[in-house]
Amino acid sequence: MSKNNLTNQYLDAIEEELRRAVLRSEEPHLGHFDYMMAYHLGWEGEGSGPEARGKRIRPLLVLLSNASAGGNWQAALPAAAAVELVHNFSLIHDDIEDDSPLRRGRVTVWKKWGVPQAINTGDAMLTLAHLWLLRLETTTSPTIAFQSTKILQNACLLLTQGQYLDIAYESHASLPMDAYWHMVAGKTAALLTACTEIGALTAGANEARCQAFHQFGYSLGLAFQAQDDILGIWGDAALTGKSTASDLLAGKKSLPIIYGLNQGGPFARRWAEGPIQPAEVKGLADQLEAEGALLFTRQSASEMTRQALDSLAEANPTGEAGQALIDLANQLLSRQG
Numbered sequence: 001m002s003k004n005n006l007t008n009q010y011l012d013a014i015e016e017e018l019r020r021a022v023l024r025s026e027e028p029h030l031g032h033f034d035y036m037m038a039y040h041l042g043w044e045g046e047g048s049g050p051e052a053r054g055k056r057i058r059p060l061l062v063l064l065s066n067a068s069a070g071g072n073w074q075a076a077l078p079a080a081a082a083v084e085l086v087h088n089f090s091l092i093h094d095d096i097e098d099d100s101p102l103r104r105g106r107v108t109v110w111k112k113w114g115v116p117q118a119i120n121t122g123d124a125m126l127t128l129a130h131l132w133l134l135r136l137e138t139t140t141s142p143t144i145a146f147q148s149t150k151i152l153q154n155a156c157l158l159l160t161q162g163q164y165l166d167i168a169y170e171s172h173a174s175l176p177m178d179a180y181w182h183m184v185a186g187k188t189a190a191l192l193t194a195c196t197e198i199g200a201l202t203a204g205a206n207e208a209r210c211q212a213f214h215q216f217g218y219s220l221g222l223a224f225q226a227q228d229d230i231l232g233i234w235g236d237a238a239l240t241g242k243s244t245a246s247d248l249l250a251g252k253k254s255l256p257i258i259y260g261l262n263q264g265g266p267f268a269r270r271w272a273e274g275p276i277q278p279a280e281v282k283g284l285a286d287q288l289e290a291e292g293a294l295l296f297t298r299q300s301a302s303e304m305t306r307q308a309l310d311s312l313a314e315a316n317p318t319g320e321a322g323q324a325l326i327d328l329a330n331q332l333l334s335r336q337g
Contacts, residue, residue: 006320006324007060007324010059010060010063010073011056011060014056014060014077015056017080018085020081021081021129022038022041022085023038033121036113036117036118036121039109040088041053041088042054046106047105047106052105056084057328058083058084058087058192059081059083059084061195061325062079062080062083062198062199062202063076063080064199064324065198065199065200065317066199066203067203067321068315068317068318068319068322068324068325069200069203069204069205069209069315069317070205070318071202071204071205073321075136075140075202076136076140076198076199076202078134078136078139079133079136079148079198082130082132082133083129083152083194085128085129086125086126086129086152086159087191088125089122089123089125089126089129090122092108092110092118092119092122092125093119093122093163095110095118096110096115096118129152133149134149136148136202139202144201147201148198148202151197151198152194154190154194155193155194158185159187159190159191160186161186162184162186162190163187165182165186166252166253169183170250170251170253173272174258174261174262177258177259179258180253180255180258181222184221184222184225187225188221188222188225188228189217189219189220189221189222189225192218192220192224193217193218193221196213196214196216196217196220197214197217199213200214209316212311212312212315213311213315215307215311216311216312216314216315218311219308220308220329220332222304222307223308223333226255226300226304227333227335229247229254229255230256230297230298230301231335232252233248233256233285234285234289234294235336248276248280248284249275249276249278251276255297255300256288256293256296257288257293259291259292259296260293263291263293265287265291267287267291267293270284270287301333308329308333312325312326
């Protein structure tokens, strides 16, 4: 993700705010507990650094939405830190649920310290997120803090519901297409929606403009996930950092796979026979493409991208932050890794 001076300034401020939120304990007995959170966030341990931290897309969306809606981005920093902590809580728990040994090229928290401590670490991040969000009382107003809390709490519920469906759907032989969109509306779009809406809310935007930012985040999330599903089967593993075999081997009901199952062709017949083996992955990916799954998913991602950019135009982001927000959206929606 390319960065300009403004986003670099925001990213530095986000990192400082996150450290303030997480590393605030002076209790010596909790030093290693803080270390586990710092390790996951990419600050400590072998391989720490910018690559281990991730892109901080969600807090950037908060600050850019705020500033482009005419707000003081520094006042939105508690919200930016809060959404990133929620995101990382979900990643720690996802790694446990997916039995993933690596995250961003490093050993995952559960693999390093065990499942019980990883669950505890994720729970702590979720709690810290909501505590830190309350700092909006002093940087904005009690009313905005309360409204932001409602938005983020609802996003957390939708996030866990989406993750439930993602796991539950693994045992389903096939699914209707609308089941997929319902799942990713929670799993992926809910938190991105909260980011853009809270950003506008903390800027003091009116209800109509907040709704436009809300819709932008929602459509961005759907498009982002559809694009991710393409990369999960046909992407370049060197760019994505993720094996293109994983979605097929894990039995994930991604958009191209659901499309292929609904065609009732060779792909669906092989899927019904049982788990996919590593040696079959390339051939099945080619079969999916031949049956039209890649084209269909690209068209779906393109339509959601159009909706996201239309909503962003309606939100009317202004100034340098507005252009940076448009640039970020375009980068996310056309990424190859």
